[in-house]
Amino acid sequence: MSVLTGTGTSQSADARAARRARLGRGARALIPYAGFALIFVVFAIVLRSHGFASGSNLESIVEQNASIAIMAMGYAFTLGAGEIDLSIGSTVAVVALTTALVLEQQPAWAGVLVGLAIGLGVGLVNGLLTVLLRVPSFLITLGMMSVLAGIAEALTNLQSVAVTNNAFNGVFGSGSLGPVPSLFVWVGAVLVVAQVVLRRTRYGRHVLAVGGGREAAVSTGIRVRSVRVSALVISAVSAALAGLLYAGRLQGAAYTLGSTDLLTVIAAAIIGGTSLFGGKASVPGALVGALLLGMLQEGLILMGLGVPDQLIAEGVVVVVAVAVGLRERPE
C-alpha cells in the first residue's frame, strides 16, 4: 500500500529516467571493451604487414601481459575496498628472486610455496599495519615498497638468477594444459575465481561496501578491518603469483622485475572501470585494461617507436585513463 503514487504521466517519465540511467551505466561499463576493440581494429589495419592480428602475435601479447593482468584483477579488489598498494612491484621482484634461489636446490613446489608465502606475509603486514596503526595504506605500502626494493637488490647483489627447473618453467611459463598455454590457464583461472568472488559472494559485496561507504559498512556491522586487511593480502598474493609467472616465462629472475608495473596495473584496473576511490570494481574490466595497454605497447613497438617514445606514449595513455577515473570522484 504505497502512499506515494504519482500521476500516470510523471510515473512513466520516472520509469523513462530510470531506464535512461540504467542504459547510461550499461554504456559506460562497455567503454573499456569498446576501446579495446577500437585499438585492436586500428592496429590490425595499420600494422597489417607486420602481422599484428596474427594468432602468434596475439598469443604473445596475452602471455607477455599475463602478470600485469593477474595483478590488475587482484587490484580491482584492493581499489574496490578503498585501499591502495604501492608495494606490488617490489613484491614481484622479491618473490621471483627468492623463488629462483629456492629452485636452485629445492623442488618446484617448495619454490612456489615460498613465493606465495612471501606474498601472503607482505599482504598481512601491509594490511595489519594499515588497520592497527590507522595509517592510510598508501603510506604503509610506500614504506613496504622501499623495504622490499632494498631486499630485492641485496638478495643477489643485483645479480640475475636463472631458473632451470623444467617442471616450474612449464607450469608457470612455456608449458600448456592440453592445447591451452599455461599462462592462458592462469589468467583464465584468476578471471573466473576473482569474478565469482567479487560478484557472487558476500565477501565481494563487503569489499565494495567498505570501499564505497566505510561509515555505512561499520554501522551495518560489516567487519571492516578484516575486509581491509584481506584487500591488501589479495594485491600482494596476486603480485606473488605474477612474480612466479615472470620467473617461469623468463626462466629467471632479476631485481628489476616488476619495477615499472605499479602504474600499469593501476591504469589497467581504472581503464577497466574500477574506481580509484573504492566502491566500484570490475575484474573482466581489469583484464581488458591490461590487455589494452599491452596491445598498445606492442603496436607502438611494431610501428617502430623506440623505448623513449613508447614510455612517453604509455605515460600519456595512463594519465588520460587515470584522469578519466579521477573525474568520477564522488562529491
Place this chain on the structure above:
Amino acid sequence: MSEASAQPAAGPPSAPARTANPAATATAPSQAVPALEAEGLSKSFGAVRALEEANLTVWPGQVLGLVGDNGAGKSTLVKCVSGRLHPDRGTVRVAGEVLRARSPEVARARGIEVVYQNLALVDSLDIATNLFLGREPVLGPRPFSWLGFLRTRQMRQEAARVLREVGVDLRGASVADPVEQLSGGQRQGIAVGRAVVWGQKVVLMDEPSAALGVEQTRHVHDLIRRLRDRGVGVVLISHNMQEVMQVCDHVTVMRAGRTIVTVPVSEVSGEMLVGYITGAIEPRSDG
C-alpha cells in the same frame, strides 16, 4: 550525582500514555523489562564532552521522543547504544541483558536497528544490497554456506516486497539500481525501511523525516506506529516539536550531553519542550 536526581522517575508506562491508540494499549505487553536501558553513558571527543551521564529507557511498544539542540548529543547517544561508538563509561541493556562486546554487529544481532542521521547507505551499491547490508542471505547449509554465495534473486525479491510494504516509491528505479541515483527522500525511505524490517526490539531513528515531504513524513509516522504495535521500542529524534507531540508517548530532553528530563507528552506542551531544550525552563528537581 545531581543530574540523576533531576531526572524524574520514568517508570514503566503500564499502558502507553497516548489514549489516541487503543490498539497499542491492547497489544503492548506491560512487561517489567525495558526494551532498552542506557545508564550513565559518557563520551568525550578530545575536550568535547558529547555525553555526560546520559540515561535512556525505552519500553516495548513505547515511542520515545529524543529532543535537544544541535550538538546536544542525541546522535552520539544513539551511536553509543548501537555499538557504533564506544562510550567511555556507562552500560546498555537490551531486554534486561547487558550488551557487552559492543559493536554494531552484536547490537544488530540483539535486535537493535538504527536509522542514522547520515543514513548509512553505500551509494555505489544497489538498493537490494543496501537493504541487506551486513546480513546478506547466502546459499546452502553449514560448510557450504561459508563460501558465502549470495542469494541474489531472493535478496531482490524481498527488497522489492519490503519497499512496497514500507511504502517507498522507487519511481521507476529497480532494486538492482545503485542508491546514488535516488533522491534524498527515497534514500531516507530505504534507510527507514531497513530499520523497520530488521528491528526486533528497538529501533532508533535519527531525524528520519528530515528530507521527507508531508506525505512521506506521515508514512514514516505510520511505520513508527506499526513498530510500536509490534511491541518494538522506538526512539525518535526530531527537531520538530509538533512531530514529537504527535507520534511519541514520552519525551527525553537532552542539553549539553545530559538527559535532563523525561516526561509524558500528555503533560507537556511544545513550548515547554522548547523551554527545556534551551534552558529557559529547568526541570523540577525531586531531590
